[in-house]
Each structure stands twice: as C-alpha cells, then as structure tokens.
Amino acid sequence: RSAVVIVGAGMAGVQTAMALRELGWREDITLLGDEPHPPYDRPPLSKAVLLDAAAPAGAGGAGVDVRFDVDFDALGVDLRLGLRAQALHAADRIVVTEAGPLPYDHLVLATGAYPVALPGTAGLPGVHLLRTLDDAAALRPVLDSRQQVVVVGAGWIGAEFATAARQAGCEVTVVEAADRPLSGVLPEVVTTPMRGWYAEAGVDLRTGTPVSAVEPGAVVLADGSRLAAGAVVVGVGARPATGWLAGSGVELGEDGAVVADDRLRTTAPGVFAVGDCASFPSARYGERMLIHHWDNALQGPRTAAANLLGGDERYDPVPYFWSEQFGRFVQYAGHHTDADTLVLRGDPDSAAWSVCWLRADGVLAAVLVVDRPRDLAQARKLIARSAAVDPALAADPTVPLAAA
Numbered sequence: 588r589s590a591v592v593i594v595g596a597g598m599a600g601v602q603t604a605m606a607l608r609e610l611g612w613r614e615d616i617t618l619l620g621d622e623p624h625p626p627y628d629r630p631p632l633s634k635a636v637l638l639d640a641a642a643p644a645g646a647g648g649a650g651v652d653v654r655f656d657v658d659f660d661a662l663g664v665d666l667r668l669g670l671r672a673q674a675l676h677a678a679d680r681i682v683v684t685e686a687g688p689l690p691y692d693h694l695v696l697a698t699g700a701y702p703v704a705l706p707g708t709a710g711l712p713g714v715h716l717l718r719t720l721d722d723a724a725a726l727r728p729v730l731d732s733r734q735q736v737v738v739v740g741a742g743w744i745g746a747e748f749a750t751a752a753r754q755a756g757c758e759v760t761v762v763e764a765a766d767r768p769l770s771g772v773l774p775e776v777v778t779t780p781m782r783g784w785y786a787e788a789g790v791d792l793r794t795g796t797p798v799s800a801v802e803p804g805a806v807v808l809a810d811g812s813r814l815a816a817g818a819v820v821v822g823v824g825a826r827p828a829t830g831w832l833a834g835s836g837v838e839l840g841e842d843g844a845v846v847a848d849d850r851l852r853t854t855a856p857g858v859f860a861v862g863d864c865a866s867f868p869s870a871r872y873g874e875r876m877l878i879h880h881w882d883n884a885l886q887g888p889r890t891a892a893a894n895l896l897g898g899d900e901r902y903d904p905v906p907y908f909w910s911e912q913f914g915r916f917v918q919y920a921g922h923h924t925d926a927d928t929l930v931l932r933g934d935p936d937s938a939a940w941s942v943c944w945l946r947a948d949g950v951l952a953a954v955l956v957v958d959r960p961r962d963l964a965q966a967r968k969l970i971a972r973s974a975a976v977d978p979a980l981a982a983d984p985t986v987p988l989a990a991a
C-alpha cells in the first residue's frame with residue numbers, strides 16, 4: 588500500500604486529509620499531531636472560548652466546542668495525537684517520531700506556527716501566549732478572576748484578547764513598541780480610528796513604548812514606567828514551526844517557512860507544505876507570501892492534495908482574513924503595498940466603513956472593511972478577476988463596489 592503522512596493536525600493538516608479522500612485517495616493516510624486534543628479550530632480561542640460561561644471544551648468542561656466536526660475513523664485516517672515529528676530524512680522518505688520511524692510515499696508538512704515569546708520570559712509564571720486550547724484554558728481563570736492584564740503587542744491577537752478581557756471586566760493595558768497598532772500591516776489612515784476603539788472599550792493603549800523587563804507582578808517599559816500586571820499576555824507574532832526540519836533536505840527560508848513552489852511542492856521529492864508553516868510564490872502579487880490566516884489553511888490543502896494525486900494546479904489565492912475586535916467585524920481581502928492608492932469608502936470615525944487599495948492601472952488590489960460585509964464579498968470577486976474600479980465611485984459608500 589501507498590502511504591500519505593501528514594505532519595500537523597491543525598486546520599491545514601485536517602483539510603489535507605479530507606481533500607485527499609474527497610479527491611479519491613483510497614490508500615493509507617496517517618495524521619500526526621503533537622497536541623493531546625482532538626483536532627480543533629483556533630480562531631475561537633481569542634474570542635468565544637475566553638468568554639463562554641463554562642470551561643473550554645477539551646480542557647475539562649462542556650464550553651464552546653472548537654473540535655472540527657470530522658469523523659476520522661469513517662474517513663479511514665489514522666490519527667495519532669500527542670506524537671511529535673522529531674526529524675525528517677527526505678532522501679529515505681522517513682519521518683522520525685518519538686514512537687519510531689514512519690515511512691511515507693508522500694508527505695504533507697502542516698505544522699503551523701508557534702507564538703514568539705518575549706526574550707527572557709519563557710516559563711515565567713503569569714506570562715501567557717495564546718495559540719493553543721491549553722493556552723486559552725490557562726487564560727480563563729485570569730478573566731474569571733478579573734485580574735489586571737497587560738497585553739504586549741497591539742496586533743490582531745492582542746486586540747482580540749483585550750476585547751475579551753474588557754468584556755470579562757478586567758483592567759487592561761496594551762503596550763506596543765511601534766507608534767501605533769498594526770503598524771507593520773496597515774497605514775495610519777486605518778490605524779488611527781482603531782486607537783479610538785481601544786479608548787472606547789476602556790483599554791489603556793500605550794504605543795511607542797517597548798517592554799524592557801517583565802518582573803513578577805509587573806511589566807517595566809523602556810520609558811521607566813511600571814505597570815502592575817496580574818497576568819501578561821504576549822501577542823507579538825508567530826514563526827513557522829519548522830525547527831525539526833533543519834538538515835532534512837527540505838529548504839527553509841529566512842523567515843523559517845518551508846519554501847514551497849506555486850504547486851505547494853517543497854524542495855524534497857514527494858513532500859508538500861500547507862498552511863502557516865509554508866511560503867509560496869504568488870504570480871498575482873509578484874512576491875513570495877507567508878500567510879498566517881485561516882482561509883489559507885483551508886484553500887492550500889485542496890491544491891496540495893490535487894497535486895499530490897498527480898494534478899497540476901497553481902496555488903495563487905486572493906488572501907482573506909477576519910478579526911473580531913471591540914465589537915467590530917473587520918475583514919481584509921487581497922494584498923496591498925505602499926505603492927497602491929488608498930481610497931476611503933465612508934467615514935472611518937463612523938460605525939461602518941471600508942478602504943480600497945488600487946494599483947496604478949486602477950485594478951483593485953485589496954480591501955479592508957469594518958462592518959461592511961457586502962463590500963468584502965464584492966471586492967473579493969473583483970480582486971480575483973483583477974478588475975479595475977473607478978476611484979471616484981469606489982469612494983462613494985452608497986455605490987455598490989461591484990458597480991464602481
């Protein structure tokens with residue numbers, strides 16, 4: 588029999604197994620995951636899971652059920668949980684695990700990413716990261732007892748955690764080394780109104796103030812200020828979980844990502860890579876993309892599975908993600924650069940507005956919407972077919988984007 592081994596039982600790994608079966612693979616599939624819990628979905632971990640009255644599912648309580656609704660037995664998938672892949676010998680087609688060597692004919696890397704820790708804080712009591720169900724379970728008592736929280740990093744996770752902590756009644760300070768939230772991702776026109784969201788929710792946002800030390804019960808900032816903290820939540824980004832692939836024959840980029848091609852093949856024969864752990868070249872955007880969002884872990888596996896089975900499909904998606912923060916539904920589709928022209932669609936101080944980015948040739952490159960899901964749906968289609976839009980019409984929120 589021929590064997591597919593998938594390493595990483597998160598969204599991308601599970602989707603790969605499902606896609607393989609849907610596309611007709613009848614031979615063996617082994618799905619390896621190092622976490623002890625049945626495969627589950629991460630986005631609710633910084634949202635509903637933190638706030639649900641009961642304890643998180645899989646962590647001892649009924650709670651919000653984040654488990655994927657997949658019957659692995661019925662799919663004929665050999666799910667091995669609590670088992671880590673330690674090394675890969677690509678030349679021999681063997682994955683080394685704590686339980687012994689696992690030979691494969693085809694391998695799919697889906698190990699995701701791990702959150703970056705603040706230097707010197709790993710293992711310090713009261714310092715939390717937020718990536719896993721266990722992380723979320725450890726944060727529940729912080730919210731339940733309304734501890735004073737310092738969040739390090741005003742990114743997507745920081746904003747979502749701050750939202751939940753405020754909702755639970757915690758006093759929350761968010762410290763950000765850059766001069767504004769999401770500075771690496773979004774321009775000031777968009778992040779300035781976001782400052783207001785923090786203020787409105789009663790969150791003390793301190794920007795331009797890097798953390799210089801975390802001490803028991805306090806966070807010390809570079810400007811000398813000292814913030815009391817019952818708990819510290821660090822949300823300063825994530826890195827591909829690929830350390831175990833060093834020297835394996837699979838090329839890794841400087842960003843730590845598995846270097847995949849536009850078919851999601853890696854540099855080793857028979858080895859594919861999907862989700863948060865892999866980068867791929869986008870012809871659509873003319874650059875290599877490393878995407879840490881849910882939709883990429885949904886779409887990539889379909890392409891990888893098709894190509895593993897002998898297909899020849901290019902992976903070049905229109906990236907998409909959403910975030911729920913401070914009572915708002917924020918969505919983004921596409922990819923923009925500083926060279927693109929920004930068109931505001933509505934007043935960013937109002938409840939609902941959007942931003943479009945247009946390329947020099949007028950083609951819609953990206954859109955960010957705040958509580959305007961219809962704009963998002965229409966923009967996604969326009970971006971997919973590289974449609975040009977009229978900037979004057981796009982700036983008028985009463986004109987549907989599809990008619991701009």
Ligand code: FAD
Nearest residue numbers: 595597598599621629630672698699862863879880881908
């Ligand atoms: P992962 O989900 O990280 O799964 C990889 C799995 O592989 C993990 O279980 C890991 O433990 C395991 N693994 C790693 N190394 C090994 C090894 N050597 N051997 C065996 N197993 C291994 N995206 C959005 O678009 N919108 C959101 O609102 C949103 N919210 C999020 C909230 C949180 C708290 C987090 C953490 C992420 C959120 N995301 C969101 C991002 C989204 O969840 C990820 O992009 C998605 O989970 C990536 O899936 P993946 O399967 O590639 O990686």
